[in-house]
Amino acid sequence: MPESQPASVPLPAPVSSPASVLDLAPVLPVVVLQDAADAVPLARALVAGGLPAIEVTLRTPAALPALRAIAQEVPGAVAGAGTVITPEHVADCVAAGARFLVSPGWTDGLLTAMTASGVAFLPGVSTASEVVALLERGVREMKFFPAQAAGGTAYLTSLAGPLPQARFCPTGGITPDLAPDYLALPNVGCVGGSWMVPEDAVAARDWARIERLARQAAGLGGRGR
Numbered sequence: 001m002p003e004s005q006p007a008s009v010p011l012p013a014p015v016s017s018p019a020s021v022l023d024l025a026p027v028l029p030v031v032v033l034q035d036a037a038d039a040v041p042l043a044r045a046l047v048a049g050g051l052p053a054i055e056v057t058l059r060t061p062a063a064l065p066a067l068r069a070i071a072q073e074v075p076g077a078v079a080g081a082g083t084v085i086t087p088e089h090v091a092d093c094v095a096a097g098a099r100f101l102v103s104p105g106w107t108d109g110l111l112t113a114m115t116a117s118g119v120a121f122l123p124g125v126s127t128a129s130e131v132v133a134l135l136e137r138g139v140r141e142m143k144f145f146p147a148q149a150a151g152g153t154a155y156l157t158s159l160a161g162p163l164p165q166a167r168f169c170p171t172g173g174i175t176p177d178l179a180p181d182y183l184a185l186p187n188v189g190c191v192g193g194s195w196m197v198p199e200d201a202v203a204a205r206d207w208a209r210i211e212r213l214a215r216q217a218a219g220l221g222g223r224g225r
Helices: 036-048 063-073 087-095 108-116 128-136 152-160 179-183 199-203 207-222
Strands: 027-031 053-057 078-082 100-102 120-122 141-144 167-170 191-193
Touching (some): 027 207, 036 053, 053 100, 063 078, 087 108, 120 141, 167 191
Parallel strands (some): 027 053, 100 120, 141 167
16 A cells, blocks of 8 residues: 655646546456567457457566557557556556556556556556545546455445445456456446457467457446446
């Protein structure tokens, strides 16, 4: 939990971001790429399946080149970066064309950098105190992580009563079977997951399979709502 700022230090200005990432599709694909050459066909398959927002995680050396390629070559994609944990990550991702940023957690320094970036962002939270701290800074859209391990739908239901102004993208341990339960909650805009981009399909470059899985995931938006 980030330390509170001294009263004499002004808080960052409330976030003014582009259109909400939470409202682009019911599912936000969380993508880990080993080869940047796979980025464009993978993104095209996801977009064709109805999932335009794509989170490319900074877990491999291929991430930034992949993000840049998607941003430049797939007009229908809203390319974003995940596993953003430093101000340097923020700068590098925005320079590569990221239109949104996702972090597993946050610090004051990271939040300041994301706020100043000019793109939408979802800082990660897993406690009520973290949510309140972000609301205090004008941030109302967040990543709930790790969703299943941190309490799942029961925890988010409990948060909705006292903190209805907070909206979430739960990520972590979510499957196609669990997703509709999350999407039915009033404080959930979308869920993050990787089941539509299985490692074996990416390795085989089976873009038709990925498009089919993406279409099924996109269809979850009509269930439980």
